[in-house]
Amino acid sequence: MIDQSERSRYHHGDLRSALLDAAERSIREQGVAQLSLRDLAREVGVSHAAPRRHFPERQSLLDALAQIGYARLGERIREAVSNNESQFPERVRRAAFAFAHFATDNPALLELMNATKHRPGASSVPQSSAAAFAPILDLICEGQEKKALRKGSPEEIGLIIYATINGITTLINTGAIRAERLDDLTTTAVNQFLRGAAP
Missing domain, CATH: 1.10.357.10 (Tetracycline Repressor, domain 2)
Known part of the structure; x- marks a missing residue:
């Protein structure tokens, strides 16, 4: 569950955009095989479950x-x-x-x-x-x-x-x-x- 600070930081699709930006950087630097939703959540500063609101898998x-x-x-x-x-x-x-x-x-x-x-x-x-x-x-x-x-x-x-x-x-x-x-x-x-x- 996303807490209030996460909601205020990533509203109106900002989290989705932040995750996609982070994902693109990740595959550029490490390749697709290393891409992890948990790692992306950590990079953008949200809980490990937060990305699944936009990307279930x-x-x-x-x-x-x-x-x-x-x-x-x-x-x-x-x-x-x-x-x-x-x-x-x-x-x-x-x-x-x-x-x-x-x-x-x-x-x-x-x-x-x-x-x-x-x-x-x-x-x-x-x-x-x-x-x-x-x-x-x-x-x-x-x-x-x-x-x-x-x-x-x-x-x-x-x-x-x-x-x-x-x-x-x-x-x-x-x-x-x-x-x-x-x-x-x-x-x-x-x-x-x-x-x-x-x-």
């Missing part, structure tokens, strides 16, 4: 964190493709850069997002993922209408560029490739994608 906190991650990623992608005055190839490049930099800025969070998206029963997380990547699918449809990309399933065409950029960022996050090569490799990947997916 550890997985519900991880799901919420993954949804936040997809919301941030979606915001970056939408901003990247929002300038309709830019040429189509430039907007594809900016979308790829948005994902690539998010992935390398937030490797632990992205790993959680990907793992949680495919967890059975995590319907809200796949929905968040679909919303995040929707601007890229819209961009691919636009490219098809402009005859810059071949006809076909936008999801299948998008999967190619996603897999390529995801592969590059994974190699960087694991130390197989130097981080300073990110932009050049992403540009190369986009150029090859546009050539390969052309009509």
Whole structure:
């Protein structure tokens, strides 16, 4: 039970936000496996039972964190493709850069997002993922209408560029490739994608 001091300190969802902030710091520093609701409660200064008012179990906190991650990623992608005055190839490049930099800025969070998206029963997380990547699918449809990309399933065409950029960022996050090569490799990947997916 949360005492009066906890209620006054964390009202109107402040405790939920504090727990999510602490959880994100924890997975960044120690990884998902070490995340503990009890440890988070201790870090934010509430009783060990207090987090369960917002997150009945550890997985519900991880799901919420993954949804936040997809919301941030979606915001970056939408901003990247929002300038309709830019040429189509430039907007594809900016979308790829948005994902690539998010992935390398937030490797632990992205790993959680990907793992949680495919967890059975995590319907809200796949929905968040679909919303995040929707601007890229819209961009691919636009490219098809402009005859810059071949006809076909936008999801299948998008999967190619996603897999390529995801592969590059994974190699960087694991130390197989130097981080300073990110932009050049992403540009190369986009150029090859546009050539390969052309009509």
